[in-house]
Amino acid sequence: MDHKLAILSAVVLSALGAMFYNLLPLFVGVAQDYRQLDNRSVGALSSMFFAGHTLTASSAFFWIRRINWKRIALLSLCVAGTALLFAANAQNQGVMMLWMFIAGGAFSAVYGISATALGDTSNPARWYGLKISAEAMLGAILLFLLPRTLVSSHGFTGLMTGMVLVVALLAPALIWLPRSIDSDNVPKSGEINIPRQQRLAVWIGLFVAMAFVFSATMVWTFVERIANSAGLEPVIVGKILSMTLVFAMLGSLCAMVLGDRFGSGKPLAAATVIFLVALTCLSDVSSVTRYAVGSCSLTLAIGLGITYVLTIVADLDVDGRYVVLTVPAIGIGVMAAPAVGGLLVTSQEYSAILWVSGLTVVIALIAGLNALQIGSGYRFKAKQ
Secondary structure (H helix, E strand, O other): OOOHHHHHHHHHHHHHHOHHHHOHHHHHHHHHHHHOOOHHHHHHHHHHHHHHHHHHHHHHHHHOOOOOHHHHHHHHHHHHHHHHHHHHHOOOHHHHHHHHHHHHHHHHHHHHHHHHHHHOOOOHHHHHHHHHHHHHHHHHHHHHHHHHOHHHHHHHHHHHHHHHHHHHHHHHHHHHOOOOOOHHHOOOOOOOOOOHHHHHHHHHHHHHHHHHHHHHHHHHHHHHHHHHHOOOOHHHHHHHHHHHHHHHHHHHHHHHHHOOOOOOHHHHHHHHHHHHHHHHHHOOOOOHHHHHHHHHHHHHHHHHHHHHHHHHHHHHOOOOOOHHHHHHHHHHHHHHHHHHHHHHOEOOEOHHHHHHHHHHHHHHHHHHHHHHHHHHHHHHHHHO
16 A cells, blocks of 8 residues: 555545544534524534544444445545535534534545555555645635635535535545555454554554544634634634644644654654643633634644554554554544533633643543553564
């Protein structure tokens, strides 16, 4: 899976699979402004998308290496686009949640295929870095363009239609995606005798992915609302949000350049420190500068950190069977975060979100370092 065009195809599909996540602040704001939804309702709507995402991803462990990737990816993109269009025109919130659930499941299949394909490369850290960069780049472009075009003229329907148009535009990248990974390159169950502690390390790594993404998503979901509650100018906030994904791209590009030069623990620790600095800035957004620094630092940490939490699992998963479970692990984190965040918000007060997020990301770091320590011995033996 080191063919350049195959990697490019997987990266493009990953950007499509993560598109809704990167547009989440815009989705929350537009849904509230044009559909008159409160924090709890819009949090529940977002969580339904990620519930579908998680359900599909959780089942991928059983089918991801048995199906034709091209066919499933094409079918999934068609279903995702259709579901977004139906959700855009739904007048009942329950119906809208159903279509968001279906869209989440379809996007998850695409995202799972791309994550598995890149995890099978010889240098996952490098290509996961490129993957996160592509996701952030697409998000930055859309955060800049959509509010000035389709959202300003058609509101919530314009936002959803814009996502469908992007799917149609990038879907031809499927042509380079392999039908499936060469089964001769994937160790079969039983071919490698893996100690129980190594399996434990992998499961801890999956928890790290879930916890880190939960922390990131909880703040990311409401970062636009934090600015809104502080009375910052919406146009300026929109520009800052488009810049934040540029910083996310920079973070993942740093990971791409670093690769495995410093392992996974040290870069994850650096990402955690930057994340905590960002939360400190966002706790008091009395000025545009402070908000900009906090938001950009947040996404810089996310871009760097997500790359290495994925790499931890890929490195520890020596037989290649568990890396696909990073997708449901991430899905659980992103599914729970908007709903939990909506419950924590009281009277436009967001401090509880920042505290919970900060505590969780520190726990993720400690767990990640422990996973690397537990699995390091066998991992190095397996590479020899």
